[in-house]
Amino acid sequence: MPTVPRTLVRMSLRLSTVILPYRRWNEGGRSAWVRAEQLGFHTAYTYDHLSWRSFRDGPWFGAVPTLTAAAAATERLRLGTLVTSPNFRHPVTLAKELISLDDISGGRVTLGIGAGGTGFDATALGQEPWTPRERADRLAEFVPLLDRLLTEDAVTYEGRFYSAHEARNIPGCVQRPRLPFAVAATGPRGLRLAARHGQAWVTTGDPKLYENGTPEQSVEALRGQLAKLSEACGPVGRDVAELDKILLTGFTPDRGRPLESLDAFVDFAGRHQELGFTEIVVHWPIPDSDFAADEKVFERIAMDALAQLT
Template sequence: MPTSIRLGTVILPDEPWKVSRNHWREAEDLGFDHAWTYDHLTWRDLREKAWFSALPVLTAAALETTSLRVGTLVASANFRHPVSFAKELMTLDEISEGRLTLGFGAGGAGFDSTALGQAPWSAEERASRFEEFVTLLDQVLVNPATSEFQGEFYSAHEARSIPGCTQQPRIPFVIAGTGKRGISLAAKFGSGWVSNGDSSNPLEATEQEHFMSVQKQISMLRDECARIGRDFDSIDRVFLASSRNEAWMKSASEFERLANMYQEIGFTDIVIHRPRISQPFAGDLDVYREIAKLTR
């Protein structure tokens, strides 16, 4: 196993805290470098089942642990505003003593996008909101006394996020985006960039086809960093093994083989899901624990 690669886990917010707290404790005990949760109002096939809010869960997780980094993977603009979100993030960063990372993406066209009663956004509007949201969020967090911002979709007037983030100049952003605009945002604002592959790949796509897709994405990020004069090595490259990448969780040896492949093309971090009893992400907890041992 490559000793320099970092390992993270996603713990879905679908169980009561008296159960879930043990998962977060275990993630730290197993030696994971970071642990994440999804930020949705509800999610896919679990829409009619228990689903808890990301930021309170992360706050509780931060209080339950001492060294584990925690974060959203990922939040979006679907039901948030940059000014109020900045205040919540600043507070969570203080409570966690500087262990918060914000994973942020454009969001999808699912339940979250219409839950507040708004009309669905076009793909173009979604991408534009993504850019504007990240720009204003960065401004409010870096400048706790932001006076004015007037964009097409978001505005701020005498916004305050004092005293500012524990991590200076602000919490790290890990930007999700596999197209040109998302990768450009990651290169400009991100401490990291995250991909879970190419969602346009067919279900029957081969391992090599998935690999070639992310290899192309890494190349795009490298080119964009070069274009704006940023050191490519200054940005973390995170791969989230999602439901379309089930081979990652077959065995510890299979994980190790794939992790070596992905590190060779430039990924610095791999994130796996804590297995659930049923789909999505049904799996073997023993395999999960064996994988965690690989990076110790």
């Protein structure tokens, strides 16, 4: 049988959404998560920030309490963060919160995790801004320790940035051996973390192309990132096919154009599906923001797009 070139293989694709926590729970917050389940989204994520960009001077609620409430309001929808970072998290306390959330949700939680960025809430605890290298150093210690905390009953550890002394996490996660990690990374160290500890890999594309790049350049940049992920998997004995590949949209040169119509989204998703992405994540529409979109078109995409991509 002839081999089909990988670029022509249609991988199965999932469609997920991000619901930003800017609305009070009883004033539209709850209804969005319930509607996400009704529309058939695979996962509904939220940002794990204390504040974010243009929303910085308005209402913004915590990720873990929001996801806990969403777990109680839904039954099938997976839930997660895109993404949690060491900027204001500690592995010991985060592990306890995640185990509790995984239990309340009945094993429906995915942890998106990355090195974090600068600005917004990166210095909210009073620390000096970390350089890219410092953020990578912290993530390289944070992820393996969190992995242990979620899989072992008791952990003692003394590191450069984080410590744990007989930290107990019984009974552990509902999902075994632990809830899945979706590691956001594009650099070599982060990609190695994704290869070693991740069940999924997350990207937003190449930020250098956001302002002046083209969709074609973005596709090529993503192809390069996927190739580097594959290279990172080899030394740790992972098959890159084992990892889900998640594209968080809204940060490529296409910006909001894929949500302008069903056909536009199918074209966008199909091109990225052929690259090897297994999950496309779109932002829930927010009027008068970078994530503004026609809600009727958004709902039609949620209900009908995947049928045209199989």
